[in-house]
Amino acid sequence: MAGAMSGNRWFRPLLWPTVATAIALAILVGLGVWQMERLHWKLDLIARIDARMAASAAPPPPQTEWARLDPKALEYRHLRLTGAFRHDKELHYFAQDEQGGAGYDIVTPLVLADGGVVLVDRGFVPEELKDPARRKAGNVEGEVTLTGVARAPQGRSSFTAPDDQARNIWFTRDPATMGPATGLAPVAPFYVEADATPNPGGWPKGGRTRVDIRNEHFQYALTWFGLALGLVAVYFFYHRSQGRVGRPKA
Numbered sequence: 001m002a003g004a005m006s007g008n009r010w011f012r013p014l015l016w017p018t019v020a021t022a023i024a025l026a027i028l029v030g031l032g033v034w035q036m037e038r039l040h041w042k043l044d045l046i047a048r049i050d051a052r053m054a055a056s057a058a059p060p061p062p063q064t065e066w067a068r069l070d071p072k073a074l075e076y077r078h079l080r081l082t083g084a085f086r087h088d089k090e091l092h093y094f095a096q097d098e099q100g101g102a103g104y105d106i107v108t109p110l111v112l113a114d115g116g117v118v119l120v121d122r123g124f125v126p127e128e129l130k131d132p133a134r135r136k137a138g139n140v141e142g143e144v145t146l147t148g149v150a151r152a153p154q155g156r157s158s159f160t161a162p163d164d165q166a167r168n169i170w171f172t173r174d175p176a177t178m179g180p181a182t183g184l185a186p187v188a189p190f191y192v193e194a195d196a197t198p199n200p201g202g203w204p205k206g207g208r209t210r211v212d213i214r215n216e217h218f219q220y221a222l223t224w225f226g227l228a229l230g231l232v233a234v235y236f237f238y239h240r241s242q243g244r245v246g247r248p249k250a
Helices: 002-007 015-054 063-068 132-138 175-182 217-241
Strands: 078-085 091-096 102-112 117-126 143-151 187-194
Touching: 015 217, 063 187, 078 117, 091 117, 091 175, 102 187, 117 143, 117 175, 175 187
Parallel strands: 117 187
Antiparallel strands: 078 102, 078 143, 091 102, 102 117, 143 187
């Protein structure tokens, strides 16, 4: 009786296809769950950035806090800075305008009242205006007050070109490497992108902060879960083709 009931089961799985499918299914579902976790993390990050960008400008952290400051905790906050630019120490970060034209972001040390130095990305100039002598009107002397967005140092990848300090051309904005090139100290561990307030003479052109955070984790999760469902369907269709689904005829 037991043998007859066993031989009349509706589904009779094959061992190795079942083992392989179970392993692959666990991987696919795990990847889908991981993408959903990443989705919630990304939504929280975007909400924090939106709140920081909408907040009023605040003074920068005092120099006494720079040594233990986490630049990422400050990123995208609006800051109001007062100090004097050292235009003779400006640095040129290779960049492109909105149309893809080559040029440079002008990164200038701003000496604060307490002696600390903040590197300020004042904005973009086309390649022909790299020489500060061709945009003298924009190099305002004396004390200035500006607002901008705090940014953490840029990372460097294997595709990033090496900085050319001899020609004053930089490919990452990182105060840890740019600061020593100015000969000034101490330099803040963050830099500031100036807002779009026009400079005399029109150059540099600020307001180039872009918040472009990709959030495609939901689509990725759907892809992984969809593949998992597809795998289950293939598994059962395979068993059906092998006569392993449905009760055998008496």
